[in-house]
Amino acid sequence: MNALPRRTAVIVFLCFASAYFLSALVRAVTATLAPVLSDEFALSARNLGLLAGGYFLGFSASQLPLGNWLDRHGPRKVLLCFLGIAVLGCIAFSMATSFTTLMLARVLCGVGVSACLMAPLTGYRRWLTPTTQLRANSWMLMTGSLGMLASTLPVQWLLPHVGWRPLFWGLAALLALSMLLIYLVVPAWQQAPVVADQPAPPKGYAAVWRHPYFRRMVPIGFCSYGGMVAMQTLWAGPWMVRVAGYTPLEAATGLFFINLCMLCTFWSWGMLTPWLFRKGFHVDRLITWGLPVSFLVLAGTIAAGQHAGALAWALFCMTSTCVSLAQPAVAMVFPAALAGRALSAYNLVVFLGVFVLQWTIGLGVDFFSNAGLPAPDAFRATMSAFLVLSVISYLYFLWAPGVRAAQAAPEQT
Numbered sequence: 001m002n003a004l005p006r007r008t009a010v011i012v013f014l015c016f017a018s019a020y021f022l023s024a025l026v027r028a029v030t031a032t033l034a035p036v037l038s039d040e041f042a043l044s045a046r047n048l049g050l051l052a053g054g055y056f057l058g059f060s061a062s063q064l065p066l067g068n069w070l071d072r073h074g075p076r077k078v079l080l081c082f083l084g085i086a087v088l089g090c091i092a093f094s095m096a097t098s099f100t101t102l103m104l105a106r107v108l109c110g111v112g113v114s115a116c117l118m119a120p121l122t123g124y125r126r127w128l129t130p131t132t133q134l135r136a137n138s139w140m141l142m143t144g145s146l147g148m149l150a151s152t153l154p155v156q157w158l159l160p161h162v163g164w165r166p167l168f169w170g171l172a173a174l175l176a177l178s179m180l181l182i183y184l185v186v187p188a189w190q191q192a193p194v195v196a197d198q199p200a201p202p203k204g205y206a207a208v209w210r211h212p213y214f215r216r217m218v219p220i221g222f223c224s225y226g227g228m229v230a231m232q233t234l235w236a237g238p239w240m241v242r243v244a245g246y247t248p249l250e251a252a253t254g255l256f257f258i259n260l261c262m263l264c265t266f267w268s269w270g271m272l273t274p275w276l277f278r279k280g281f282h283v284d285r286l287i288t289w290g291l292p293v294s295f296l297v298l299a300g301t302i303a304a305g306q307h308a309g310a311l312a313w314a315l316f317c318m319t320s321t322c323v324s325l326a327q328p329a330v331a332m333v334f335p336a337a338l339a340g341r342a343l344s345a346y347n348l349v350v351f352l353g354v355f356v357l358q359w360t361i362g363l364g365v366d367f368f369s370n371a372g373l374p375a376p377d378a379f380r381a382t383m384s385a386f387l388v389l390s391v392i393s394y395l396y397f398l399w400a401p402g403v404r405a406a407q408a409a410p411e412q413t
Contacts, residue, residue, distance in 0.1 A: 023113035024147030049362025058110025067344030074189020086112025226353020254310030290322030
């Protein structure tokens with residue numbers, strides 16, 4: 001498929017971005033609602049982590065069929081179907097009366113918005129040039145940070161006036177509006193042209209899972225990328241309340257600050273990545289240099305304990321964003337006909353990591369609390385275990401056999 005004209009590409013990007021903005025808001029709003037939901041439904045740390053992770057469970061479960069459907073039917077048709085499920089999930093969440101119904105609705109929301117990033121990236125793989133794909137990826141993530149920003153102070157301000165249940169009715173209406181925009185603007189999909197003397201693209205996911213570059217990126221996608229999202233969308237908030245002593249409003253302000261910093265960071269990546277790639281700073285090198293900085297920041301946060309608040313978690317999330325470049329790099333080592341499956345498979349890895357880490361961090365906090373540690377020390381012990389796991393995944397990334405950065409460079413795709 002030919003590249004889209006610039007004006008059309010911008011309009012298509014904005015339509016996709018509107019849906020991704022809402023999906024990120026739905027994803028991150030649990031952190032702001034955590035005190036309200038914990039009080040209303042008497043949630044333990046384990047159940048709170050499970051509830052937040054329910055979104056990612058539904059999200060992850062849909063990734064493998066999603067990749068096949070994207071390659072076959074294209075972004076517009078698939079995204080419209082999934083967003084319809086998200087509308088139902090938001091309505092169900094607003095009507096929930098127990099932890100079980102909350103959890104089921106949260107899973108439904110996760111399924112419904114699971115195509116909001118993969119669908120655009122699959123389209124960009126055909127419609128945009130390689131360096132523009134990296135920029136569009138970073139700016140889509142910037143849009144997601146804007147959605148997470150909206151899930152903090154604006155939601156905290158709305159809660160006393162409208163309550164959390166009408167909030168989800170409003171989200172359902174906005175998701176329906178984004179469906180209309182996508183239906184009207186996004187181009188119809190065409191199958192990739194068959195080139196003479198070239199074998200047909202393989203079916204299924206075997207070629208994706210076997211690829212050495214994909215396998216090399218899996219552990220850091222699970223631990224570092226998944227861990228960054230887990231902190232940003234849930235555990236930074238409870239840390240600020242139970243360790244740093246923030247009030248709920250102060251924690252919401254802290255989350256607002258964290259997401260504002262993330263927004264600026266992703267915007268910067270979008271501006272800088274084309275220049276960095278021209279200078280030879282490819283994805284592997286950026287991740288190799290960037291992740292150790294995030295480990296040092298996390299270690300400092302753990303050591304500081306109650307003195308570490310929003311600024312510390314903002315620095316951790318910002319220094320972890322280098323790992324987000326892995327996603328478009330993975331897509332670009334595969335032919336366009338496999339792009340949807342490559343992206344969805346890697347997204348499955350990332351969001352399984354988010355689900356597992358959000359839940360197990362809650363389990364860890366409860367375990368250490370039951371063992372007699374005060375809440376601040378329980379959080380610090382759990383985060384220490386997460387840090388060790390992240391370092392191990394980074395060492396695998398450094399030492400795993402297989403292709404290196406040159407094969408992930410856009411100039412060679």
